[in-house]
Amino acid sequence: MIREFGFDDVLFLLLAARWTILLTLAAMAIGGAVALVVAILRIVPFRPANWLAIGYINLVQGTPILGQLFIFFFGFSVFGWNVGAWTAAVTTFSIYASAYLAEIWRGGLQSVPKTQWESSAALGLNYLQRLRYVIIPQAVRINIPPTVGFLVQLVKNTSLASVIGFVELSRAGQMLNNATFAPMAVYLTVAAIYFVICFSLSRASQRLEGRIHVAR
Amino acid sequence: MNYSFRFSSLLAYRDEIIEGLLLTLQLSAATILIGLVIGVVIAALRTGGPGPLRSIATVYVETIRNTPLLVQLFIIFFGLPSLGLRFTANEAALIGLSINLGAYSAEIIRAGIESVRKSQIEAGHALGLNGYQVFRHVVLFQALKAIYPALTSQFILLMLMTSIVSTIGANELFHQASFIDSRTFRSFEVYTAITLIYLGLTLLFRGVFAAIYWCVFVRRPAR
Amino acid sequence: MSLVELDGVHKRFGNLEVLSDVNLSVEEGEIVAIIGRSGSGKSTMLRCINGLEPVQQGRITVDGTEVTTAKADLNDLRQRVGMVFQSYNLFPHLSVERNVTLALKVVRKTPLAEARDIARETIAKVGLADKLNAYPDELSGGQQQRVAIARSLAMGPKVMLFDEITSALDPELVGEVLRVLEALAADGMTMLLVTHEMKFAKTVGNRVVFMHHGRVHEAGDARETLEQPRTPELTSFLNAVLH
Numbered sequence: 001m002i003r004e005f006g007f008d009d010v011l012f013l014l015l016a017a018r019w020t021i022l023l024t025l026a027a028m029a030i031g032g033a034v035a036l037v038v039a040i041l042r043i044v045p046f047r048p049a050n051w052l053a054i055g056y057i058n059l060v061q062g063t064p065i066l067g068q069l070f071i072f073f074f075g076f077s078v079f080g081w082n083v084g085a086w087t088a089a090v091t092t093f094s095i096y097a098s099a100y101l102a103e104i105w106r107g108g109l110q111s112v113p114k115t116q117w118e119s120s121a122a123l124g125l126n127y128l129q130r131l132r133y134v135i136i137p138q139a140v141r142i143n144i145p146p147t148v149g150f151l152v153q154l155v156k157n158t159s160l161a162s163v164i165g166f167v168e169l170s171r172a173g174q175m176l177n178n179a180t181f182a183p184m185a186v187y188l189t190v191a192a193i194y195f196v197i198c199f200s201l202s203r204a205s206q207r208l209e210g211r212i213h214v215a216r
Numbered sequence: 217m218n219y220s221f222r223f224s225s226l227l228a229y230r231d232e233i234i235e236g237l238l239l240t241l242q243l244s245a246a247t248i249l250i251g252l253v254i255g256v257v258i259a260a261l262r263t264g265g266p267g268p269l270r271s272i273a274t275v276y277v278e279t280i281r282n283t284p285l286l287v288q289l290f291i292i293f294f295g296l297p298s299l300g301l302r303f304t305a306n307e308a309a310l311i312g313l314s315i316n317l318g319a320y321s322a323e324i325i326r327a328g329i330e331s332v333r334k335s336q337i338e339a340g341h342a343l344g345l346n347g348y349q350v351f352r353h354v355v356l357f358q359a360l361k362a363i364y365p366a367l368t369s370q371f372i373l374l375m376l377m378t379s380i381v382s383t384i385g386a387n388e389l390f391h392q393a394s395f396i397d398s399r400t401f402r403s404f405e406v407y408t409a410i411t412l413i414y415l416g417l418t419l420l421f422r423g424v425f426a427a428i429y430w431c432v433f434v435r436r437p438a439r
Numbered sequence: 440m441s442l443v444e445l446d447g448v449h450k451r452f453g454n455l456e457v458l459s460d461v462n463l464s465v466e467e468g469e470i471v472a473i474i475g476r477s478g479s480g481k482s483t484m485l486r487c488i489n490g491l492e493p494v495q496q497g498r499i500t501v502d503g504t505e506v507t508t509a510k511a512d513l514n515d516l517r518q519r520v521g522m523v524f525q526s527y528n529l530f531p532h533l534s535v536e537r538n539v540t541l542a543l544k545v546v547r548k549t550p551l552a553e554a555r556d557i558a559r560e561t562i563a564k565v566g567l568a569d570k571l572n573a574y575p576d577e578l579s580g581g582q583q584q585r586v587a588i589a590r591s592l593a594m595g596p597k598v599m600l601f602d603e604i605t606s607a608l609d610p611e612l613v614g615e616v617l618r619v620l621e622a623l624a625a626d627g628m629t630m631l632l633v634t635h636e637m638k639f640a641k642t643v644g645n646r647v648v649f650m651h652h653g654r655v656h657e658a659g660d661a662r663e664t665l666e667q668p669r670t671p672e673l674t675s676f677l678n679a680v681l682h
């Protein structure tokens with residue numbers, strides 16, 4: 001049942017791109033929350049916490065996403081939970097995002113001058129209050145452009161979820177290719193959709209970068 | 217949990233694992249060489265090339281950096297044959313990875329060139345060095361030193377990304393994992409073990425890159 | 440008991456002894472000017488007093504609280520010890536008013552309305568009532584430093600520590616900051632101030648402490664000590680700063 005690649009197929013791909021975006025957003029939300037904790041553990045003046053955070057970041061950044069994806073995909077069932085590709089993918093990409101964001105955000109936290117820590121300490125703020133009211137608000141501004149830049153990596157890497165059968169943009173492309181045997185048209189369309197998403201994010205990141213340097 | 221882990225069943229496949237490991241290393245090394253050459257050329261075009269070439273270089277970098285490697289590989293391996301260009305899986309893998317790394321390293325190299333150019337070139341000229349001498353003695357060494365960390369991180373990322381070429385059937389390490397998986401049905405153990413082997417490779421690469429850095433930039437005084 | 444007491448204090452950074460056997464006591468209402476060459480340990484001494492730096496030996500007590508024990512509640516102590524730095528260190532992401540209310544709200548849990556009243560009052564005291572909603576980067580150095588003083592003052596400290604607070608300022612802005620200090624002195628605030636303004640030290644200070652190689656090398660009544668130094672080191676230091 002071979003048919004031509006047509007407008008309906010483009011629509012099909014665009015709809016599948018929703019899942020690429022949803023997976024990205026879920027990973028960003030969960031990964032972001034974890035990243036905040038890891039980034040703080042990375043900088044607190046308590047060595048074992050620093051080591052824990054460094055170990056976590058290195059473990060995630062030192063292994064391929066594909067491997068992590070399969071470990072969670074099969075690992076959950078080893079422990080008796082039969083979860084689908086979506087759960088495995090969200091877990092993997094949340095962990096992936098948490099390690100990279102933690103490293104990015106740590107840089108932002110550490111770029112706030114030491115004198116800000118000192119002057120807030122001199123006012124009687126405890127460690128967490130200094131972080132919460134003085135350091136993090138200043139780091140957020142610095143961190144926004146690289147965080148948006150990281151989103152590009154995340155969007156692109158969610159394509160790997162196709163390997164465990166999660167139907168997002170890339171997987172939808174493979175399915176279409178099997179039906180139409182028009183690989184060039186299908187994959188160029190898929191690439192174009194990724195490009196629109198990622199290029200917009202890249203540009204946004206660059207523009208924010210420029211603005212950060214002029215604004216307060 | 218009534219699952220019993222059996223990592224030992226993997227031992228029967230150590231030949232396959234070693235074979236995959238070697239191909240991963242070869243693929244990584246070849247990609248780094250080719251990708252670096254592409255990166256230097258593209259960076260040169262983007263910083264000082266003639267208008268049209270500069271635009272082409274920019275389009276190349278932006279296109280590659282804003283689309284997934286997986287889709288790039290699909291286009292090369294499944295798409296190009298419809299235009300009469302046929303590659304084996306391993307060839308397609310090398311082409312795809314090199315094109316990909318070329319775009320990323322071009323950006324890193326360009327940033328390096330620009331960071332040095334602003335501050336140092338005038339100082340070099342002021343000392344009476346000519347254009348080539350300034351490039352050779354002032355720009356090159358400092359730019360290399362400045363970009364070395366970012367570039368080598370990118371190489372490690374590349375090494376990890378070689379696993380993705382398993383999706384088109386290139387028989388590197390990760391492909392061997394799915395082969396062993398299909399024989400043993402020990403999926404969890406197989407992928408855990410293979411993933412840890414990649415961790416080992418990451419540490420190995422870091423060690424080698426740190427050693428090179430030490431030999432080139434630390435021990436030898438900057439000229 | 441004195442308000443601030445340092446008793447045989449030794450402070451080292453690695454092998455470098457920065458304070459050696461420093462003894463000093465400051466009574467309530469006293470104004471102590473601390474002078475000495477760069478690197479003689481003046482800043483370090485102030486930073487030890489509010490616990491920003493730990494000491495290796497000796498005791499420091501402030502307002503009855505021992506700073507130099509492991510279980511000292513430094514955050515509580517620091518509410519009673521104001522500190523102003525050479526580089527202002529205002530919070531750049533907060534307006535002038537919120538710079539001043541932050542510690543009141545967060546540390547002291549003062550209700551917002553009350554915190555704002557206190558802020559407005561102290562900001563008016565340093566002459567910046569019209570800058571409540573400005574951000575630090577919209578202010579001159581002198582204005583920023585006055586906000587920094589107000590920020591500490593709002594917590595109602597028992598003692599204020601000033602570390603060369605006019606050194607980073609353009610000469611024409613020094614006066615406005617010194618006038619704020621004079622007003623504080625007139626209110627009876629206890630102050631330890633590291634300064635290179637010898638005239639100011641002489642007229643406003645009660646006492647002068649001359650630091651040399653991490654020790655209190657000479658100390659005494661401000662006017663007397665500055666006019667008739669007893670040690671050759673202070674004499675040569677004064678000659679150097681007064682030309």
Ligand SMILES: Nc1ncnc2c1ncn2[C@@H]1O[C@H](COP(=O)(O)OP(=O)(O)O)[C@@H](O)[C@H]1O
Nearest residue numbers: 452455457475476477478479480481482483484
């Ligand atoms: N954090 C630090 N680590 C190491 N040495 C320091 C540190 N802070 C100050 N020092 C050293 O302690 C000495 C005294 O410094 P400081 O108290 O700042 O002197 P002053 O304020 O009188 O100029 C100097 O030699 C300085 O280099």
Ligand SMILES: [Mg+2]
Nearest residue numbers: 481482483603
């Ligand atoms: Mg000092």
